[in-house]
Amino acid sequence: MSTVTVIIDKKKYRTEQGEMILRVARREGIxxxxxxxxxxxxxxxxxxxxxVEVVAGGRPGITTxxxxxxxxxxxVKTATDGVVKIRRGLLELYLAQAPDAPSLRQLAAQHGVTHSRFVRERQKDAPEEKCxxxxLCVRVCNEAVGAGVINFTGRGPETKVTTPYREPSNACIGCTACAQVCPTEVIQIADVRGIRSVITWSDTKVALKQCRICGRTMEPEPLVQEVHRKIIDLSEEFKDVCIKCRQRYRTVKLHHMDMAKTK
Ligand code: FES
Structure with a gap:
């Protein structure tokens, strides 16, 4: 990959050809x-x-x-009058859609937007209507987790994110990555009596594991299996043991080893 020079807000930066400008800008603190x-x-x-506004070296105009x-x-220029105006208008629209989302409100405030001139035609109270x-949830589920539980459905104003046929999914591993990346915090998840309910995704249910030693509720069963399959090959004795019991076991084991050394 060759190295190129880009100019952001009149300052030159060296970067790899093809790297996205947003990424370059963030790395440089812009x-x-x-x-x-x-x-x-x-x-x-x-x-x-x-x-941003492209001023040279590409198709002139405003682009993502x-x-x-x-x-x-x-x-490129990141804060021309035109760019700032469009950005603020968009932030107002997002605020109208999800007025209570703390991270969205914070982002808007950072860019000088504290209220919205827009009002939604129909006031919708269901959390998922504030999407x-x-x-991000679709991409994290498909690309990073590889579970493919949700996707876009419908068109135009009827577009939604949901499970196929709006049915509970048996592909969900209950990892909650979707909820963690959601900027409007509308994805509802509840753990009740050994079951994780992903309410927003058609009330998908995933069984939670129980620690073999203390009986405490652990991560969802399919998530534990996935982690062991992809990331770590945990010994059999630890597969049904919660993190606290594992740590306790290690502490005791290390203590015994120290004792043995001093003898
Ligand atoms: S971050 Fe580029 S369009 Fe959303």
Whole structure:
């Protein structure tokens, strides 16, 4: 991969050809807001908040920096009057959609938007109606977790994120990654009596494991299996043991080893 020079807000930066400008900017400490971007996921270009103005080396005009690849001589400006105006308008629209979302409110405030001029036609109170369709949950579930539980369905104003046929999913491993990346915090999850209910995804249910030693509820069964399969090959004696009991076991074992050394 060759190295190129890009110019962001009149300052030159060296980067790899093809690296997305939003990523370069963030690495260099340049503040460009983004709602649908995550370092570990593919760019999606949905929220449009990351817009920048291309002034040289590419097609002139305003475009999303999360999907703008670095090429030699590319020059962008991140905060022209036009960019700031569009960005603020978008933030107002998102605030109208999800007025109570703390991280969204914080992001808006950082960019000078504390209230919205827009009012939704129909006031919708169901949490999932406050989704801003950033697609982070879909991408984390499909790309990072590999479970493919949810996707977009419908068109235009009827677009939603849901499970196939809006039925409970048997592919969900109960990892909660979707809820963790959601900027509007609308994904509802509840753990009750050994069952994790992913309420927002058609009330999908996943069984939680119980610690063999203390009986405490642990992570969901399919998540534990997945972690062991993909990441660590935990010895059989630890597979049904919660983290606290594992740590206790290790502490006791280390203590015995220290005692043995001093004898
Ligand atoms: S971060 Fe680029 S469009 Fe959302």
């Amino acid at each position: 503040d460009i807001p983004a709602l649908c971007y995550h370092e570990g996921l593919s760019p999606f270009g949905a929220c449009r908040l990351c817009m 920096s999360c999907t703008l690849a670095a090429t030699d001589g590319l020059e 801003v369709l950033c697609g």
